[in-house]
Amino acid sequence: MKRYIVLFLALTSILASGQKNIEKKFDIEIFEYLSNTIDKESTSLEEFLVNSKPFSKWDMRPLATKKVEALDSIYTSSQIPNFIWGAFSTKYGLSEEESMSKPNKFLNEGVQNKSKLNDHFKLNIKNFNNLSHLIMESSDKIFLNQNTIQKIDAVFKENNIYWSYIIPKYSPYPISSKTKIKTNFKFSQQQNQILKLLNELNIYCAVKTSKGIFYLVDGFTDNSYGFYFNPKNQMEEDNLLFEIMKSEKIVDNYFYYVAN
Structure with missing residues (x-):
């Protein structure tokens, strides 16, 4: 959970100011593409969650690379989906507390x-x-x-x-x-x-x-x-x-x- 909080706060601040010192901004381009698509198609939160499941069409997690350069830093590929969720949960009006509780709630469901x-x-x-x-x-x-x-x-x-x-x-x-x-x-x-x-x-x-x-x-x-x-x-x-x-x-x- 500590990792998730840090990533959530980092994403919301970095995306607000834009990416710096990275020549190829693939991550920002994808984020803007998803944001524009969701606005254009009036995508519901439920549909966003379905399309963002692991390996679905909006999962931008690298499949063959352990670490990638994104948002001015180096992150493991498994951290990338948390960037997307952190930003889009805000876009859908969820509070920081609600968005951070969902991963643990999901994992508890898996155990139960x-x-x-x-x-x-x-x-x-x-x-x-x-x-x-x-x-x-x-x-x-x-x-x-x-x-x-x-x-x-x-x-x-x-x-x-x-x-x-x-x-x-x-x-x-x-x-x-x-x-x-x-x-x-x-x-x-x-x-x-x-x-x-x-x-x-x-x-x-x-x-x-x-x-x-x-x-x-x-x-x-x-x-x-x-x-x-x-x-x-x-x-x-x-x-x-x-x-x-x-x-x-x-x-x-x-x-x-x-x-x-």
């Missing part, structure tokens, strides 16, 4: 939901095994399946249109202020099969790492909770995108986890 979600997993273990097999066979790493948007790695499907961000050279962020339509493009049969299974299992996102698969049941800023698959029966503790707070083995090769 463990028994219920583990029961759900055990009832559907066959489908989870089928899904893990398909994802391990796939060359893709990120599979997002939300009510209004789907994503395979860098390609989104929204309103039956396939699109992706145009990422500037040297930018560490997975989103930008510009997008492009992917014409004559469709997800493959295998990709659609994976997305369908995720939907049936109430998993909004699956992320394949070099060691296993994180299945996200829910997420907020850089936090998430759900299931983790590992063929060697080991919990992954060193991934730069998941700082594991709690984990517990469910059955062989599967764990329940909460990440902050």
